[in-house]
Amino acid sequence: xxxxxxxxxxxxxxxxxxxxxxxxxxxxxxxxxxxxxxxxxxxxxxxxxxxxxxxxxxxxxxxxxxxxxxxxxxxxxxxxxxxxxxxxxxxxxxxxxxxxxxxxxxxxxxxxxxxxxxxxxxxxxxxxxxxxxxxxxxxxxxxxxxxxxxxxxxxxxxxxxxxxxxxxxxxxxxxxxxxxxxxxxxxxxxxxxxxxxxxxxxxxxxxxxxxxxxxxxxxxxxxxxxxxxxxxxxxxxxxxxxxxxxxxxxxxxxxxxxxxxxxxxxxxxxxxxxxxxxxxxxxxxxxxxxxxxxxxxxxxxxxxxxxxxxxxxxxxxxxxxxxxxxxxxxxxxxxxxxxxxxxxxxxxxxxxxxxxxxxxxxxxxxxxxxxxxxxxxxxxxxxxxxxxxxxxxxxxxxxxxxxxxxxxxxxxxxxxxxxxx
Ligand code: FHN
Numbered sequence: 377x378x379x380x381x382x383x384x385x386x387x388x389x390x391x392x393x394x395x396x397x398x399x400x401x402x403x404x405x406x407x408x409x410x411x412x413x414x415x416x417x418x419x420x421x422x423x424x425x426x427x428x429x430x431x432x433x434x435x436x437x438x439x440x441x442x443x444x445x446x447x448x449x450x451x452x453x454x455x456x457x458x459x460x461x462x463x464x465x466x467x468x469x470x471x472x473x474x475x476x477x478x479x480x481x482x483x484x485x486x487x488x489x490x491x492x493x494x495x496x497x498x499x500x501x502x503x504x505x506x507x508x509x510x511x512x513x514x515x516x517x518x519x520x521x522x523x524x525x526x527x528x529x530x531x532x533x534x535x536x537x538x539x540x541x542x543x544x545x546x547x548x549x550x551x552x553x554x555x556x557x558x559x560x561x562x563x564x565x566x567x568x569x570x571x572x573x574x575x576x577x578x579x580x581x582x583x584x585x586x587x588x589x590x591x592x593x594x595x596x597x598x599x600x601x602x603x604x605x606x607x608x609x610x611x612x613x614x615x616x617x618x619x620x621x622x623x624x625x626x627x628x629x630x631x632x633x634x635x636x637x638x639x640x641x642x643x644x645x646x647x648x649x650x651x652x653x654x655x656x657x658x659x660x661x662x663x664x665x666x667x668x669x670x671x672x673x674x675x676x677x678x679x680x681x682x683x684x685x686x687x688x689x690x691x692x693x694x695x696x697x698x699x700x701x702x703x704x705x706x707x708x709x710x711x712x713x714x715x716x717x718x719x720x721x722x723x724x725x726x727x728x729x730x731x732x733x734x735x736x737x738x739x740x741x742x743x744x745x746x747x748x749x750x751x752x753x754x755x756x757x758x759x760x761x762x763x764x765x766x767x768x769x770x771x772x773x774x775x776x777x778x779x780x781x782x783x784x785x786x787x788x789x790x791x792x793x794x795x796x797x
Contacts (some may be wrong), residue, residue: 383579386552387606390448390495391640391681392665392673393611393636395649396438397618399629400424400460402475402654408619409517411458411505416654418506421458422470435488441663442494445670446677449495451555451647452485454544456499456619457517459506463548470506471717481656486548497553498544502537502560502584510532514677515764517558524652530562535583546572552577554556555592556584561567581608590645597635601686601695602643609639612649613665620651624662630766637768638708643666650785659666676731676770679704682772688783690719692792701778704731705756707770715757717744720790722751723782725773732764751789 379385397408404410411421455461461471463482472481489496490734503517504510509532512519522528545551554571571578576579581589590606597609611632614624632648639646648669682697682704687698694716695706703725704740705718711783728739737759740754756771 378447383552383577384606385575385647386495387590387608391645391646392636393449393451393495393497393645394438394448394678395451395499395612395618395647396446396650396652397456397469397620397649398613399453399456400428400458400463400617401456402620402652402778403427403786405620405622405653407617407621408453408651409734410459410619410695412517412519422506425460425470425475426655427476428472430481430652430654430656431477431482433477433652434483435485436491438485438658439488439492439494439609440650441571441658441666443492443665444717446673447494447666447670449497449552449647450485451497451499451553452482453499453501454482455504455540457501457558458506459501459504459510461540463544465540465543466508467536467543482548490549495552496550497554497555497579498548498551498690499557500537500541500544500555502543503558504533506680507533507536509536511561515561515773527587534564534567538570541567541571542574545571545578550683551575553579553581554584555581559583561586579606584684593639598639598642600642602684606645607639607643608645608647609635610649611635613662614651614652618649618651620653620659624651624659624661626665628766629665629672631770632665633669633672634708636669637676637680637770638695641682641684641697641704641708642686643684643699668673672732672767676706676768679731679770679772680706683748685783688787691716694718698778698783700774703773703775703778705773707769707771710765711759711769713760714759714761715755716759717747718754718756718787719747720749721754721773722786722789723754723773723775723778725754727772727774728756729772729774730759730764731770731772734759734765735760739773 401408403655508526509529514520565586582588593609683701685698693709697704728737738757
């Protein structure tokens with residue numbers, strides 16, 4: 377793999393992570409934006425500080441779950457839109473040290489992560505529904521109007537953000553990534569410059585004070601074969617909320633796995649979100665979803681994290697990746713048949729197998745009726761689609777030798793629509 381000498385060196389090697397939305401809003405178990413979406417006045421919302429006491433918080437258990445689920449890194453909400461700070465900040469009393477819990481839960485997580493080799497990244501919201509200097513005038517994810525006693529001042533607020541970002545990038549060891557959320561009213565490249573000075577090799581997303589290093593599609597699976605810029609897609613295990621929700625509408629494992637399969641085989645990263653409960657535990661159902669996906673992810677990881685090669689396959693339901701003399705076919709949509717024709721691939725592999733169970737698959741080069749005017753293409757058959765209806769099927773093709781020249785030749789012939797008659 378190419379060496380970049382910057383954050384891409386870790387980012388491109390660690391493709392699957394855990395996103396964590398945790399904060400005062402977990403007390404309600406409704407949504408991370410409960411203050412806004414239920415129009416709760418600030419003076420009422422802040423009463424949750426006295427209720428936040430995650431006595432069962434065990435960051436080692438979180439890290440263990442991430443590892444069991446095949447995940448390489450974590451992003452935790454240090455501060456969400458409500459402005460409450462999940463670390464011992466010197467910049468405001470509105471922080472975890474003022475709760476009955478009163479302990480540095482971010483430092484505890486940083487320690488657990490570094491012990492287990494899980495890379496830690498931090499989420500920080502640009503809008504702030506609590507800080508008196510922040511702008512709340514109906515803008516993007518802003519409150520409709522300032523809170524009583526506020527003195528909105530964008531420069532003052534930005535220097536507050538800068539001081540907090542310095543704390544976060546100075547007091548918790550190695551921070552691998554910074555996920556700003558909701559692009560701010562003003563751009564200011566000095567802020568990311570500061571982060572890079574404090575944390576060389578940090579990967580910063582595209583939702584902050586400049587364009588950052590990587591894009592962040594949210595709750596969607598982009599079309600196309602390959603990302604042109606480093607990309608990290610984010611999705612949650614549930615449809616309604618990112619923060620803890622008592623009766624969440626959980627996505628099916630298959631739906632989530634299909635997104636993971638498509639996005640990672642396009643060369644992107646993927647973070648799957650959970651919302652811990654106010655007692656500090658990750659909801660049982662969320663943990664189960666992660667573990668189940670982790671079993672599949674571990675089996676297919678060599679395929680989906682290989683080099684994107686979908687330009688060599690003209691099929692919108694399959695992605696193609698390559699690793700030396702191996703090609704992988706990633707069926708990121710429901711596979712309706714037990715056999716597939718891989719046009720325009722016209723060379724015979726030494727072996728075809730299914731990564732989902734390691735089973736051997738039948739393969740031959742032939743002209744099938746649906747491709748009767750074309751050259752012989754690879755026809756893979758005997759795919760046990762019924763038994764793997766609940767997870768994306770991934771096929772491994774091992775060739776004696778495979779070169780760009782051979783693949784480019786096949787792609788060129790396909791493009792030239794070269795029919796045999
Ligand atoms: O408004 C937030 C939302 O609460 C959540 O944090 C997501 C996660 O990426 N980001 C924003 C919506 O785009």
